[in-house]
Amino acid sequence: MLIFNYGHKISSVAHVDKIVSCEIPDENKYPYLYYVIFKHNMHSSCRDLNQKNACMEANKCCKNKYPKDYCNTTIFGDNSYPLYKHRDNGISIKVRGQMLDNRWVVPYNPYLSAKFDCHINVEVCSSIKTVKNLYKYVYKEHNRINFSVDANEREKEIDEISAYQSVRWISPPEPMWRIFSFNLAEIYLTVYSLQLYIENHHQV
Numbered sequence: 001m002l003i004f005n006y007g008h009k010i011s012s013v014a015h016v017d018k019i020v021s022c023e024i025p026d027e028n029k030y031p032y033l034y035y036v037i038f039k040h041n042m043h044s045s046c047r048d049l050n051q052k053n054a055c056m057e058a059n060k061c062c063k064n065k066y067p068k069d070y071c072n073t074t075i076f077g078d079n080s081y082p083l084y085k086h087r088d089n090g091i092s093i094k095v096r097g098q099m100l101d102n103r104w105v106v107p108y109n110p111y112l113s114a115k116f117d118c119h120i121n122v123e124v125c126s127s128i129k130t131v132k133n134l135y136k137y138v139y140k141e142h143n144r145i146n147f148s149v150d151a152n153e154r155e156k157e158i159d160e161i162s163a164y165q166s167v168r169w170i171s172p173p174e175p176m177w178r179i180f181s182f183n184l185a186e187i188y189l190t191v192y193s194l195q196l197y198i199e200n201h202h203q204v
């Protein structure tokens with residue numbers, strides 16, 4: 001995840017369009033990018049085209065919500081990713097035997113896709129709800145779980161103190177991060193010293 005510095009925050013749809021693209025590239029203008037997107041960033045045909053695709057939930061709908069609706073301009077979604085521009089321009093591409101149009105393109109950044117030649121899904125997440133959710137995970141406590149291990153539950157008296165243990169579960173990246181003393185967050189409270197005059201006292 002990239003968090004942009006002040007002055008570079010994504011606040012307009014024009015800025016979103018500069019970073020994220022969601023249409024099949026022009027084959028004549030950008031043949032290499034066209035090939036990369038064809039290879040890596042077209043959602044596998046699902047729904048009516050293939051009911052058995054891995055993304056199908058209960059054989060009814062795609063869990064990734066493909067195919068998307070056509071959209072003439074990028075719109076900021078209501079507590080969701082932006083609805084990226086993918087126009088009905090008649091361009092389609094044959095992927096695994098099915099003709100797929102702009103509605104099946106996984107959002108990408110042209111520079112990153114062309115540079116790394118692999119599947120890179122780029123999304124803009126700048127709504128207030130998204131940011132609150134992300135920072136909640138930075139500041140909240142470690143994950144905990146209560147559990148008991150009993151060979152035969154019926155024969156044992158339930159002693160809450162001995163039966164339950166509060167344990168802390170951490171994955172390898174967290175000890176590594178702490179061992180190397182990396183910052184846990186890079187946000188600091190803004191503190192101003194106020195110039196107050198109190199008789200016979202210095203600045204507070």
Ligand SMILES: [Zn+2]
Pocket residue numbers: 043044045046047053055056062063064065066
């Ligand atoms: Zn799908």
